[in-house]
Amino acid sequence: MKRLVFICFLLIFFFIPARAMAGGELQKMIDAADDYETILLENKVYEGNIVIGKPLIVTGAEETVIRGDGTGNVVTIESPDVHLEQLQIENSSFARGDGEEYSGIKVNTDGNSFRKLIITDSYHGIYLSQAHENIIDQVEIHGQMDQETIAGQGNGIQVYYSERNTLTDNYIEGTRDGMYFEYAHQNTISGNEISHTRYGLHYMYSDDNRFQDNSFTFNIGGAAVMHSSRNEFTGNKFSMNQSSRSFGFMLQASSENHLEGNQFIRNKRGLLVEQARGNYIYNNEFSQNDIGVEMWASSSQQIFTENKFYKNRSPVVQVGGESESSWNEAGRGNDWGSDFPLADLDQNGTGDFSVAYQSSLHQLLEENELSYLLLNSPSIAVYEKMNQWMNNQRTMFQDDFPLQNREVLPVMKYSALILVISGALFGVQRRRRSA
Template identity: 50%
Template sequence: MKKILWLLLFFSVITYPEKGMAAENLQAVIDSAKDGAVIQLEGKIYHGNIVIDKPLQISGKKGTVIEGDGKGNVISVRAPGVTVSNLHVKNGGMDRNSPEEYAAIKVYTDGNVIRDIEIEKSFHGVYLSKAHHNTIENVKIRGLGKGEIAAQGNGLHVYYSNGNLLKNNYIEGTRDGMFFDYANDNKALNNEITKTRYGLHYMYSDRNEFKNNIFTFNTGGAAIMHSNQLKLKNNQFIFNYGHRSFGLLVLSANENTIENNTFYMNQRGLYIDQSTDNLILANHISQNQIGIELWASSNEQIFTKNTIEENTIPAVTLGGTGQNQWSLEGIGNHWGTAFPLLDLDQDGISDSPATYKSSLYELIEDQELIYLFLKSPAIKIYEKMNQLLDNEKVMFKDEYPLTANSRNINLPAIVILAIIITAILTKRRQLLCIIFGKNGRKI
């Protein structure tokens, strides 16, 4: 009779894990749970690898760790409607030659929530595989670091997955921070990515929105490749520096809107190649080696209302001359102090175009290492020599450049000042005539 009572007590614990009585064998708890159950884990280490194949809520507390065996996914989500939160997940499979790419958390289904998770020691952090309308929020992923980028995967990997929301995540030291592959209509908001290869990498992914994200100290801030109709707004691309690095690369990407982003102290702020019909609007491109590198294979870009200032080279056109616009509806760009501009009618637009000529395009096209020497005094000498020899080429011509300080200029004051100066010069001329005579001889 006592044995029967003990057996009933044991099975009651297994059958009703939603009451918070998680067993040591976490997979057994999951298998025995009812649909919709809430499994509250204790602040200790649980062993993976686990598979969640029914709608459940699994939540931990401070000190809750799920540790994989290093040979697969630590957590596999194979049912819709799953919530996983407040966990430290580590030790996923790192084998690059396995039939499947492993992750700390791999999601195969729709409508799940992954929230408040810390991830380390795994090939990929969170991997969405043909999984739609999921939310990945407040996830911290730490990779192996710069020296091991090639040996690991991505922080957030989105593969053939649409309509997902990725927000408030922190990613450091992975291969790519976020990688989108054939993934459409996703949103990435308020994420911070640092010390990766590419902070953001889009391949064949359309209509995604990417807003309020920060990229620092990556080899490349973001690489948009073969992707169309994206919206990149209010992002910061800062200190992405290295050989041929960039803040944002746009390659074979069309009809994208790049608006109100900051490109600061990158080797190249914005790099555009083989792309058509992109709108570059109201961005701040400052203190980069090259503000904008634009290849002639790219056409019909529109640059308007951007502030492009204090770059070693404001913009350079390579590989020939493409058909691009440096203004829209009579509104060009702010160029800082790079050009002497005058706005006498006080409409905020210069009375003359801003034209930039350079001979450096030949060096950049022929010698990749030239990027390392753009701040060298020898480069300035080279430019001066070619200027004297009339060997320069027009890099861009902004027909309607904006004057940043035009609103602070008082036109009547300028007119009055001009009258006073004219009067002084006229009076001085009369005085000289009296002293020396009209023919210059002293009387």
């Protein structure tokens, strides 16, 4: 009996304290380090949660893991000039009862960088809270990939009251929103890939951001821009966002945003505009969407110029009435594809007559949201033909300066050349006969 008690005492004394020490090993290394020191971690699991309250560089190896205990943030940054690289971070708390939204990395300071990280099993991946001039680069964030429980998890990267941050070349999948910005201004976001989320990008009250060369696929919504102004979206790709109410890009209650050189391909709706004013949509491609642009009457003064509309089921639908927007600027309209053949006798690249598109599709969409499920049905074509026959259609757009279709322009030029040569030969032949 005494021997058994002694053995139990040894187990308690040696093994349980040893586990506690292992759990605090990384925190002790951090606490013991000097400011701006580099801590090199091994290929093993370090138990969290940890708090970094001094400028440090923490670099891992290929299989270095910082694993939280599931009760809070895995890593909390409380000092500027903290740099984390090549780490796997996992297992934050998912609890929300105390008002805290936990994260793999929670950042409350400025001038930090986070590179080549993999974050899993965390409510938010990285959360910037009143944190400015940070860099998030080449970070992978993996959510739970379960659409049924999407509300039970957070966002890949959340940026809250934070400015002048740079987010580049990150990969995010399976979270609620890929990137969520709220009262976040003057940030730069480029080269990111986001898929299988609710909204790939979600802006709320966020102005003057630059968003370029990002890719959004298989989301419920590619990008949702709400109550935000003067943002620039250039060179992004929004594709395969195809659930019943999906969109590639939504402008809602937002103004003076600039969309240039983006691709909207195979979405339920390429661009959705609602309660928006004065946005500039230039040189984008809308291709193979069910609806290229859906414009609600609550929106006004959008300018569409030099965009390409190719092979959409419906290029433009105006819902709830006519929206006061312009489909050309400075004598330059849009390329409406081969479905709208143009005459361009002076070969200046602009059609000699206006192009207008008539449709009755708006009636279905206004009356029943389930109509979006039927957009590719043959019955829609029948419905459109019937309303055309009954003269029951509305003008969806009128472009007074449509651009020559770039797919057929070389053929048109070649045909024009043949006509000129034929005319010249005919004239020569007539002169010979006269002689």
